[in-house]
Amino acid sequence: MSNRKYIYINEIEKLKKAYPEYNKLMSIVRLEELGLPVLQGIVVNNFGEENINEINKWANDNNFKLVSVRFDSTNVADHSKLLSLNIELDRIKELEKLLVPPVIALVLISNNRYTQPHSMLALFEEDEIYCEIVGYGFDTQDITRGQNSPHETIIFKRNMYESDNVIHSDNILSHEVITQERYLKTVDRKYSKIYTIMGLEAGTIHSDFKHLNNSEKKLVDDYLHSFGEGDGYLPETYTPISYEELSIFYKYVKMLDFKMKRDITNKIFSSGFFKKYGFLSWDIYASRNG
Helix, strand or coil: CCCCCCEECCCHHHHHHHCCCCHHHHHHHHHHHCCCCECCEEEECCCCHHHHHHHHHHHHHCCCCEEEEEEECCCHHHHCCECCEEEEHHHHHHHHHHCCCCCEEEEECCCCHHHCCCEEEEEECCCEEEEEEECCCCCCHHHHCCCCCCCEEEEEECCCCCCCCCCCHHHEEEEEECCHHHHHHHHHHHHHHHHHHHCCCCCECCCCCCCCCHHHHHHHHHHHHHCCCCCCCCCCCCCCCCHHHHHHHHHHHHHHHHHHHHHHCCEEEEEEEECCCEEEEEEEEECCCC
């Protein structure tokens, strides 16, 4: 794959022509086509001078000093090696070594993964929509890659032919919130994950669990307070998703269900709430059982 000029996330037709085989990117394109909000940014397959200059111009125009970077590839093995990350703009050139073809980078609007109020996964099964939620300081990767438990699970009745996107009591088949004891275990594992990430090169994955002592936890707390706007932390108790947030999430879940119907069966929709931007969609991907 030869070096390509940057393409903006909202340049849908250009992306479809340039990267049709990139499943993660194409799912974002599909979400945008369907009218769901997504993080904006720039797609590149190299960090050459022209692309770096455009990224800097875009970031400076929007007053970003920190950007979020996600990776996509047509090589399945790459997905298990590369994690999304947040990085200072002046360090983005360091990621050049990760863009080994066919890997591409999605350089996105700055978001702090440690300050998302809630992050959600929705699995569209035949008759149900199974939702997993994690709270502040966590994100969906803690469920999918972090070997952690969801903090809240909700099962909705599924009717792909019904366009009503308002939650009714008979839509909810099950709703469970994690116990305090189990929640503290997820916090322990999250501390371990962040501690490991702090000591690794950007973009690499590591899943070994290490129970931290108090001084090691203090290092993680200091890191969270220095990261981004300094408002990251791991709460001692879980705050369940509010009815307002749940209603917004459900509205977009139902939008996907009604518009995609069978096309989204056995697929997972990933999304979250952000302090600055409200609700945003991440992507759609096949479940392991799909």
